[in-house]
Amino acid sequence: MVKPIIHIENVHKHFGRIHALRGVSLDVNVGEVVVILGPSGSGKSTLLRCINHLEVYDSGTIEVDGILLKTAQNINTVRREVGMVFQSFNLFAHLTALQNLTLAQRKVRKRSKAEAEKIARDLLKKVGITEKADSYPAQLSGGQQQRVAIARALAMNPKIMLFDEPTSALDPEMIKEVLDVMLALAKEGMTMVVVSHEMGFARAAASRAIFMDEGQIVEEGKPDKLFTNPTQERTKLFLSKVLQI
Amino acid sequence: MPSDGFFRNLWRSFQKKPPEILEQSPTPKLNFIPGAEPREKLDPWWWLVVAVAVLLVLLIALKPDPYWDIFLFVRDGLAITVELTVISFVFIIIVGLIGGLGRIAKNPVIHFIASLYVEIIRGIPLLVQLIWWYYAAPALIKEIGQAIHWDFMANYVANPFILAVVGLVVCYGAYMAEIFRAGIQSIPKGQMEASRSLGMSYLQSMIHVVLPQAIRVVLPPVGNEFIMLLKDTSLVSVVAVADLTRRGREFMAAHFNPLTVWTLIALLYLVLTLVAARFISWLETRRKY
Ligand SMILES: Nc1ncnc2c1ncn2[C@@H]1O[C@H](COP(=O)(O)OP(=O)(O)OP(=O)(O)O)[C@@H](O)[C@H]1O
Ligand SMILES: [Mg+2]
Numbered sequence: 453m454v455k456p457i458i459h460i461e462n463v464h465k466h467f468g469r470i471h472a473l474r475g476v477s478l479d480v481n482v483g484e485v486v487v488i489l490g491p492s493g494s495g496k497s498t499l500l501r502c503i504n505h506l507e508v509y510d511s512g513t514i515e516v517d518g519i520l521l522k523t524a525q526n527i528n529t530v531r532r533e534v535g536m537v538f539q540s541f542n543l544f545a546h547l548t549a550l551q552n553l554t555l556a557q558r559k560v561r562k563r564s565k566a567e568a569e570k571i572a573r574d575l576l577k578k579v580g581i582t583e584k585a586d587s588y589p590a591q592l593s594g595g596q597q598q599r600v601a602i603a604r605a606l607a608m609n610p611k612i613m614l615f616d617e618p619t620s621a622l623d624p625e626m627i628k629e630v631l632d633v634m635l636a637l638a639k640e641g642m643t644m645v646v647v648s649h650e651m652g653f654a655r656a657a658a659s660r661a662i663f664m665d666e667g668q669i670v671e672e673g674k675p676d677k678l679f680t681n682p683t684q685e686r687t688k689l690f691l692s693k694v695l696q697i
Numbered sequence: 698m699p700s701d702g703f704f705r706n707l708w709r710s711f712q713k714k715p716p717e718i719l720e721q722s723p724t725p726k727l728n729f730i731p732g733a734e735p736r737e738k739l740d741p742w743w744w745l746v747v748a749v750a751v752l753l754v755l756l757i758a759l760k761p762d763p764y765w766d767i768f769l770f771v772r773d774g775l776a777i778t779v780e781l782t783v784i785s786f787v788f789i790i791i792v793g794l795i796g797g798l799g800r801i802a803k804n805p806v807i808h809f810i811a812s813l814y815v816e817i818i819r820g821i822p823l824l825v826q827l828i829w830w831y832y833a834a835p836a837l838i839k840e841i842g843q844a845i846h847w848d849f850m851a852n853y854v855a856n857p858f859i860l861a862v863v864g865l866v867v868c869y870g871a872y873m874a875e876i877f878r879a880g881i882q883s884i885p886k887g888q889m890e891a892s893r894s895l896g897m898s899y900l901q902s903m904i905h906v907v908l909p910q911a912i913r914v915v916l917p918p919v920g921n922e923f924i925m926l927l928k929d930t931s932l933v934s935v936v937a938v939a940d941l942t943r944r945g946r947e948f949m950a951a952h953f954n955p956l957t958v959w960t961l962i963a964l965l966y967l968v969l970t971l972v973a974a975r976f977i978s979w980l981e982t983r984r985k986y
Binding site (some may be wrong): 478506511528531532535536538540542543544545546555559560570601604605608 | 890891901909957
């Protein structure tokens with residue numbers, strides 16, 4: 453059996469009195485694309501943020517690429533291997549698109565300026581923003597910003613990419629351009645964990661869909677099966693609401 | 698470069714022609730982020746600086762009898778005031794930065810120490826602090842030196858200038874810490890998170906991501922502190938530092954002409970603060986982000 457690249461076991465997380473994660477266990481294998489959905493406040497973001505330790509979990513274990521997330525040293529090693537894309541893009545506002553891609557390459561991967569810029573330009577080309585390399589984030593549309601953010605994460609050569617509702621802050625006409633980039637990434641065999649309610653993307657790219665509610669994984673399965681034939685009552689209720697829109 | 702642009706702009710403002718006619722050279726096409734485009738217009742408050750400077754020069758040129766004599770007498774004090782301000786300010790920035798980072802630190806001990814420092818210092822008048830550093834601190838150092846039989850400390854001789862710098866830095870550092878804290882906290886948390894998620898350390902993220910953006914926010918209040926400091930240095934005249942104010946008092950004691958002395962001193966301070974204010978607002982327009 454192949455060892456999973458992400459191994460999450462019985463993880464609990466509290467925010468004060470809120471019990472945000474209640475014993476979540478999940479394995480993700482290399483090359484898998486896992487889509488997580490669930491109602492607001494169900495703990496999807498929290499789970500994702502625990503994987504690269506932006507959130508400190510209370511108990512349980514998380515292993516990424518065989519590295520246990522415990523010491524600060526391990527956390528930084530893991531973060532180098534895990535790219536993250538945020539709902540609100542979070543591009544560095546004071547840097548151009550190109551500089552957004554080169555900063556961490558130079559500081560963390562210790563690449564030369566020329567090498568980092570070459571990689572950055574190649575990636576910007578890949579996500580289709582060659583002509584905007586010298587623009588600042590505020591001069592880019594939401595869709596363009598999110599594609600730069602994806603490129604920024606890819607510049608670190610991550611083994612895993614985490615997406616937290618990457619399209620939910622975007623206008624409808626921009627969603628496709630971001631999803632296309634993600635689809636291409638999935639086709640290349642990138643391991644991805646995606647929090648998203650984009651059913652189309654899930655059906656096209658996901659190997660597994662997971663439904664979360666109240667800090668727990670309620671149900672998981674092939675996207676087609678989960679969306680059309682959910683077994684749990686809560687999943688049915690949620691899907692009926694989402695599909696209405 | 699800076700003075701160049703300044704004089705060009707000053708010259709232009711005296712001409713009544715529209716600036717486009719003079720400005721023919723194509724400016725290099727830079728990508729300025731919206732809201733941070735450089736202003737090409739001359740800062741309108743320069744006229745006040747010019748007016749006060751002209752007034753000073755006229756006074757000295759037309760009535761050299763008291764004014765030129767006073768100026769010659771107090772000019773070393775003027776230099777001390779400027780030195781004291783600039784030297785203190787450099788250390789204030791450093792202390793403020795450390796204090797500000799301490800105030801937002803997750804480590805409870807660091808946070809507590811930084812907060813305690815800020816709370817205590819802000820509760821004591823600057824004049825009292827300066828007096829404490831000049832009179833009380835040396836006595837304390839001597840006592841400790843005697844207790845531990847360390848001659849170097851027991852025979853400590855107070856240096857007024859250094860103790861004045863210490864007093865100003867300790868006091869202003871606390872206010873500066875609050876400015877930096879607020880500035881750093883005004884940057885969205887997502888910036889730090891994105892930086893950390895790329896594997897950069899806390900310090901790297903601060904230096905390369907958060908602080909460069911915070912500068913834009915803190916520049917106006919920091920500039921404000923600089924001008925306050927420039928004026929507050931006059932308090933050191935009571936702790937044996939021969940600054941502009943103290944030299945003025947000395948001259949008045951010898952000649953007893955308060956009107957002329959204090960008018961000149963006031964004008965000298967005014968020139969310093971007005972120039973500083975213009976310099977700061979020029980800095981604000983110059984930043985690229
Ligand atoms: N930093 C925080 N401090 C306090 N409570 C938090 C924090 N982050 C999340 N929570 C709480 O934890 C629970 C799970 O939040 P989480 O953001 O993981 O939900 P989510 O599934 O991502 O929801 P959404 O779809 O709205 O993004 C919620 O009740 C939320 O209020
Ligand atoms: Mg969320």
